[in-house]
Amino acid sequence: MQRLNIVITGHVDHGKSTLIGRLLADTDSLPQGKLESVKKMCENNARPFEYAFLLDALADEQKQGITIDSARVFFQSKKREYIIIDAPGHIEFLKNMISGASRAEAALLLIDAKEGVAENSKRHGMLLSLLGIKQVAIVVNKMDLVGFSEVAFNKLRIEYREYLATLGIKSDIFIPISAREGVNLIEHSKQTPWYKGPTVLEILDSFKSVEEKENDDFRMPLQDVYKFTRDNDDRRIYSGTVSSGALHVNDEVIFYPSLKRSRVASIESFNTPVKSSVKESEAVGFTLQTQIYVRNGEVVARADQSAPKVSNRFEANLFWLGAKPLELDKPYKIKIGSAQSTIYLEEIKRVIDGDTLDRADEPSVGRHEAACVVFRVHDLLAMELFAENQKLGRFVIVDEFDIAGGGIITEVLEQYTNRRTKSLHVNDVLVDKASSNAEFEEELFALLRKHFPHQFQLRRVLTRTLNTL
Amino acid sequence: MDHLDRLEAQSIYILREAYRSFPNLAMLWSIGKDSTVLLWLTRKAFFSHVPYPLVHIDTAFKVPEMIRYRDEIAVQWDLNLVVGQNKEALAKGETFVNGLDRLSCCKKLKSDALKHTLDGTWARRKWNPYKKVWEDELNGAPYTGVIVGVRADEEGSRSKERVFSARDEKSEWDASTQPPELWNQYKTDFAPGTHVRIHPLLEWTELNIWEYIERENIPIINLYFNNGNGKRYRSLGCFPCTAPVDSEARNPKEIIEELTSGKFKDIAERSGRAQDKDGGGTLEALRKEGYM
Numbered sequence: 159m160q161r162l163n164i165v166i167t168g169h170v171d172h173g174k175s176t177l178i179g180r181l182l183a184d185t186d187s188l189p190q191g192k193l194e195s196v197k198k199m200c201e202n203n204a205r206p207f208e209y210a211f212l213l214d215a216l217a218d219e220q221k222q223g224i225t226i227d228s229a230r231v232f233f234q235s236k237k238r239e240y241i242i243i244d245a246p247g248h249i250e251f252l253k254n255m256i257s258g259a260s261r262a263e264a265a266l267l268l269i270d271a272k273e274g275v276a277e278n279s280k281r282h283g284m285l286l287s288l289l290g291i292k293q294v295a296i297v298v299n300k301m302d303l304v305g306f307s308e309v310a311f312n313k314l315r316i317e318y319r320e321y322l323a324t325l326g327i328k329s330d331i332f333i334p335i336s337a338r339e340g341v342n343l344i345e346h347s348k349q350t351p352w353y354k355g356p357t358v359l360e361i362l363d364s365f366k367s368v369e370e371k372e373n374d375d376f377r378m379p380l381q382d383v384y385k386f387t388r389d390n391d392d393r394r395i396y397s398g399t400v401s402s403g404a405l406h407v408n409d410e411v412i413f414y415p416s417l418k419r420s421r422v423a424s425i426e427s428f429n430t431p432v433k434s435s436v437k438e439s440e441a442v443g444f445t446l447q448t449q450i451y452v453r454n455g456e457v458v459a460r461a462d463q464s465a466p467k468v469s470n471r472f473e474a475n476l477f478w479l480g481a482k483p484l485e486l487d488k489p490y491k492i493k494i495g496s497a498q499s500t501i502y503l504e505e506i507k508r509v510i511d512g513d514t515l516d517r518a519d520e521p522s523v524g525r526h527e528a529a530c531v532v533f534r535v536h537d538l539l540a541m542e543l544f545a546e547n548q549k550l551g552r553f554v555i556v557d558e559f560d561i562a563g564g565g566i567i568t569e570v571l572e573q574y575t576n577r578r579t580k581s582l583h584v585n586d587v588l589v590d591k592a593s594s595n596a597e598f599e600e601e602l603f604a605l606l607r608k609h610f611p612h613q614f615q616l617r618r619v620l621t622r623t624l625n626t627l
Numbered sequence: 628m629d630h631l632d633r634l635e636a637q638s639i640y641i642l643r644e645a646y647r648s649f650p651n652l653a654m655l656w657s658i659g660k661d662s663t664v665l666l667w668l669t670r671k672a673f674f675s676h677v678p679y680p681l682v683h684i685d686t687a688f689k690v691p692e693m694i695r696y697r698d699e700i701a702v703q704w705d706l707n708l709v710v711g712q713n714k715e716a717l718a719k720g721e722t723f724v725n726g727l728d729r730l731s732c733c734k735k736l737k738s739d740a741l742k743h744t745l746d747g748t749w750a751r752r753k754w755n756p757y758k759k760v761w762e763d764e765l766n767g768a769p770y771t772g773v774i775v776g777v778r779a780d781e782e783g784s785r786s787k788e789r790v791f792s793a794r795d796e797k798s799e800w801d802a803s804t805q806p807p808e809l810w811n812q813y814k815t816d817f818a819p820g821t822h823v824r825i826h827p828l829l830e831w832t833e834l835n836i837w838e839y840i841e842r843e844n845i846p847i848i849n850l851y852f853n854n855g856n857g858k859r860y861r862s863l864g865c866f867p868c869t870a871p872v873d874s875e876a877r878n879p880k881e882i883i884e885e886l887t888s889g890k891f892k893d894i895a896e897r898s899g900r901a902q903d904k905d906g907g908g909t910l911e912a913l914r915k916e917g918y919m
Contacts, residue, residue: 160630161630161633232779232780232832239630241830253805253806253807254805254807256807256809257789257805257807257808257809260808260809260810261810381640381643381644381647382643382646382647384673384674384676386673386674386676386678388676388705389705391674391676393674395674397643398643399636399639399640399811426674427671427674428670428671428674428675429670429671429843439628439633439636440628440632440636441635441636441637441639441640441643441671441672443674454647479807491816493812493815549810552809552810553812554809554810554812556816558816558818559814559816559817559818560806560807560814560816561806561807561808561809561812561814562806562807564807564809564810564812
């Protein structure tokens with residue numbers, strides 16, 4: 159059965175957990191006895207039963223009545239299986255909402271019909287667009303509190319649609335519901351005779367799973383190179399997960415940014431029939447016809463297809479979740495694809511606030527803020543525009559030991575040159591690094607030749623290897 | 628790609644990310660079906676090799692077949708097996724069978740043994756696959772990354788886990804201060820003295836595990852199957868606290884039928900585990916203190 163990851167977001171208390179709890183109960187997706195045991199627990203504690211209790215399983219959450227972290231909930235319709243990510247709406251737990259939402263292929267955004275568009279309704283809408291989630295439906299909850307009024311529903315719809323348009327999200331799917339009363343979740347309700355659109359379950363089943371496209375150009379971030387010597391295994395296996403496209407035995411590959419080349423000798427795998435090709439989303443390994451030294455994090459592409467972009471500067475839309483603000487010229491770590499490097503914030507073009515207007519000339523990006531920024535990187539990196547290749551166009555920033563922000567690349571900028579004073583240092587280091595790499599490689603191969611001479615003799619690859627370096 | 632291919636690819640990516648990020652990495656192997664699938668995925672990720680030690684916490688109350696199966700597989704697959712045990716509590720008789728409550732027994736024989744085996748403060752018993760002998764390791768280096776086979780569908784607090792989840796100096800987990808985890812970028816940087824738990828199976832369900840065992844023909848311990856007496860274990864633990872269920876399922880295929888249309892369609896997997904039921908949030912209380 160196919161599976162789809164969806165996230166349910168929205169402001170605190172707008173009823174996300176209630177919606178999910180009710181969906182589980184109404185589609186018979188709960189384990190036997192769960193509903194009864196939660197009802198009994200409420201009775202014992204003299205509290206009215208809430209569908210949200212089914213989800214807020216952490217003891218802390220039941221005490222405070224809010225969702226702290228993104229729970230994964232498994233749920234099934236007639237069409238397919240879902241993992242619903244119940245993301246917390248409270249601002250303090252925004253990092254958890256984003257963690258949850260980043261795993262999703264589609265989203266439901268909940269708005270309280272009575273309270274209207276709240277701070278986080280806007281912020282979550284913006285974050286969904288930054289995370290690259292294009293399939294979004296807006297669910298207007300608690301319609302029972304406004305007497306199932308069509309006028310109230312339309313007013314809210316117009317207001318929020320305008321806001322989404324400013325973010326570039328074109329969503330016209332708005333569903334009036336009451337999660338608590340089960341209105342328009344599975345079936346159309348008599349309470350809203352004026353509503354002819356899909357129910358929540360219908361809209362979930364209409365979302366498309368992100369498909370692998372074999373026609374895209376091949377890209378694979380090199381996650382690691384393995385050489386396990388045990389049991390006389392002499393394979394040098396170049397491994398990673400394919401971001402896009404397909405690769406076949408005998409294809410010529412180029413590693414970026416080093417530009418080293420070779421041909422695929424074999425596709426390696428365990429407990430499968432022999433493979434002659436691999437494609438998008440597969441976690442793979444292959445050997446090459448020549449033994450080249452490349453670094454983890456380089457991006458593998460095919461010589462007969464387009465090349466990824468290579469630079470040490472780019473413009474990005476970023477959201478910041480760190481306890482300390484993101485500051486100019488301070489070293490951070492970037493992780494993109496399988497590459498890591500030191501990164502510096504060069505310029506803050508504008509800070510995008512979920513609630514107010516954009517602000518320019520800010521000295522730093524604070525917690526829970528989004529911004530349009532320019533970064534410069536210590537090493538050259540292979541990258542893509544997010545709009546063209548999501549997996550190689552998104553990155554995270556690590557501050558000290560934790561991921562503190564994430565972003566998407568909107569423009570790859572010209573590399574640093576010596577004309578710019580700030581870049582002098584960066585560029586010198588890059589040059590040094592390139593030459594020391596070459597020395598290191600020569601030493602490494604001298605050592606390999608000395609200690610593993612049989613491998614080089616057997617394959618007669620030594621001369622060829624040194625030629626490719 | 629079907630759903631098992633996707634789950635497999637995602638787990639392999641996570642295992643490779645752990646392997647390249649943590650210099651002192653280990654995997655917990657409980658002998659159960661989930662961690663045995665994890666072991667199989669390891670061989671997939673590293674092309675038949677298992678490049679890190681497997682840690683088993685032996686409470687001394689495991690069903691004897693489990694230990695036999697463990698040692699057989701270790702020899703067959705050339706595993707670096709590391710066994711930890713709370714010898715002191717066992718010597719003093721501080722166990723459930725001697726009158727201690729379940730929760731305290733779990734804490735002593737599992738959580739404490741795990742914590743001290745991972746940080747190297749207690750002796751580790753190691754199987755040396757080259758020499759084919761057991762050796763004792765004293766003052767072993769702490770493991771900084773620990774791969775664990777928990778699944779989100781098992782129980783509430785596990786559904787809130789990160790894939791790479793930090794533990795502090797005391798091995799404790801604080802669910803409310805977890806850093807964000809975006810797309811497929813995980814927490815691979817850690818402060819001295821802390822360690823990271825890695826959870827490659829979070830998105831797998833009990834059914835997925837069995838479907839994969841069947842597809843790959845993974846040698847799973849036969850306690851999971853009805854061997855003629857009409858009973859089988861659905862979840863494996865210590866024998867005083869884990870009861871077998873009535874079932875006729877004799878192989879993975881019959882278990883899949885039982886889970887999808889048969890008698891266990893709507894019954895939780897851990898329903899045979901007594902320690903989960905002592906009051907609300909018990910497993911969560913254990914997990915905060917370092918339990919898997």
